[in-house]
Amino acid sequence: MRLGTSVLAVLFSATRVAHAARSCPETPTPIQWSLSEFTYDAADPTAHGKAATNAAVGLYLTTGSNENSCYGQWPEAWDGRAKTGELIFFSCINNRGRMDDSTVSFGVDWKNRTIHVAHSYICADGARKGASTLAGASVPLDLDCDMSTDGKLVRCITRQRQVRFTTQPDISSTGEICGPSAPQQASWDVTDYAGLYALSTSPTTATAPSSNQPLFTLKAFGRNDTFKCTVQDGQEQGTLHGACAGITAQAGAVPVFEFDSANKLLVVSQAWGCPGSNSSTR
Template sequence: MQYDIIVAIAALVLSSKAGAARICGSSNATSTYQWRLSDARYDSAAPSDNGGPATLAVSIVPTNGSYGTFFECFAAWPDAWKGWQDGGDNIIWSNCIWAGNGFNIDNTVSFAVDWANKTMYVSHTFACSDAEGADGLATGILPLNMNCATTAEGSETCALVPSDSKGFTTKGGPTPQEPGSVCPGTADSYQSWQVEQWKRQYEWPPGSSLSDPPKADTGPAFVLRNMRTREAESFSCTNSGKIEDEKFTGTCVAADQASLSTAEFVFDRKLDMLTITQHWQCGEVSLDAVGVGYVQATCDRQSDLLTCTTGPIWIGTKTL
C-alpha cells in the first residue's frame, strides 16, 4: 500500500513537470498560455486629497486545470497619472503575488494598466524548457469592463462587471539572445528587466505617522538583469545614499566589465516607484530604454529597524 502511494505521488510529480514544460523556441515560434481575469477593483483619490494615490487590485488565474492557483495584483500611483509615470510615455508595471496554493511555474507575473483607456497588460516569465538557463517572456492585453460610481466624498470607485470574468491569452516570444549578443537589434527591440535580491533598511518606530519620513534609510540595493541577454547583462545596483525630493539615485555596475551598456536608477520612496534606465553604445549607434515599476516589498521588523525584501520583479518598458 505504501509503495503504491509513493508510485502515485511520483507519477503525479512527473506529470506536473511534463505539463510545466514551456518551449521558448526560435524567432519564428509562438507559444500561447491561457488565463482568466476573475476580479478587479479601482479606487481613485478623493478630490480633497490633492495628489493622493489611486489604487487598483486585480486577480488573475492561469486556467490550466492542473495549476489550481491564482495571482493577486496591486498597484498604486498618483491619481492624475492614470497608470503612466507623470502622465507621460512610461507605463507603470507592478508585481503580481502568487497566492501560494496549487502549482506555479512562473518566475514572475506582472501587470500594467492604461486607466484612461481601461486597458490592462499582463506579462509573465518562466524557465525555457528548450534552452537551459534562459528565461522566456509571454505578454498579453485585455480590456477592462468596469462599473464605476462616485462616492459621497467625490472619489470614483469601480468594480469589474460581474459577467465580465473573462479569459485572455498571453503569447511567448523567442528564446533570449545568445550570450555575447548584447546590443539590441534595433531601437524598437523590446527591453525588460528582472530585479532580484532587493533590500532596503530604515528605522520607523511603532506608532509613527504614515506621513513621517523613515529614518536612517539605506535606500535600495539589488541585482538587475536584462531579460533579452540575461547573464551577458547583469548589474549590481546601489544608491548614492543621498535623498533629494524623496528620491534615491543610484548606478548599476556590470558584472562583465566589457559590457557595452550602462544602467542607472531612481527610487521614489514616497511612491515606492523604481525607474530604470539602460544605455547602449554600439559602435556609432546609441540606444536607451526606460522602465518604471511599483515595488511591493515585505518588511521584517526588529525593534525600530525594518528590513524590506521582495522576490524577483519584472519591469517592462513601453506597452506591448
C-alpha cells in the same frame, strides 16, 4: 521591465520564485490566463493617508491552478504611469497552486482602460532549457463605474466577473547589444531586493526610518546580463539615483536607476555604447 515596444517602469518589490518553470516548445504557444475580481477605487479626499490622493487597483490573475493576488496604487493624476510617462508595473503574489512563473506583474493604462500583464519563467525543456523567458498581453477593460453626485468617478469593476486572455512568449531577442534588435531587449528582472533604512541613534527617539535605499540584482532578458545595483547619490526631492555594475555583462550596456521613495517606484534606464548611436530605453 520592458515588453515588446511598450515603455515600462518597474515596481521595486518584484521577486523571483525558485524552481518555477514552464514547457518551451520550439514554436511558442499562447498561455491561457483569466482576470477576475477587478476593482478600481478612485482617490477619496475625505480619507486619511494615501487613500486621499491615490487611486488603487486590485485583481486576481489565474493560469491553470495558479492564482495570483495583485494590488497597486498610484497618485490618481498619473493614470497608472510614472511622472516621466513610463507605465508602472506592480508585482503579484501567488495565493495557491503550483508556481510555474518566476514573476507575475501587471500595469494599468487607466487613460485607455487597458491592463498589461507580464510574467517570467524558466524553460523546463527544449532548445531554450534553463533560459529565462518573458511573456505578456494587453487586455482591454470593459468597466461598469459608479459616479458621485457631483459627477466624479468613484469605483469601477469589470462587467464580466472573469475575463479570459492569452499571453505570448517573447523569444525574439538575439543577444546583440547594437543593431536593430537592441531596443527590443530592455526587459529586466528585479531580484534580491533589500531596503536600507536610516535609524535614529538616540534611544529616546521613536521616529520612523528616515530613508529607504534600495539594493537589488538586475537581470536583462535576451542577453542574460546580470548587474548589482546600489544608490550612488543622495536623495533629491524624494528621488534617489543609483547605478548598476555588471556581474556577467557585455560591454556597452550601462543601466542606471531612479527610486521614488515616496511612491516606492523604481525606474531603470539603459544606454548602449554603439558607434554613431545614442540608443537608450527605460
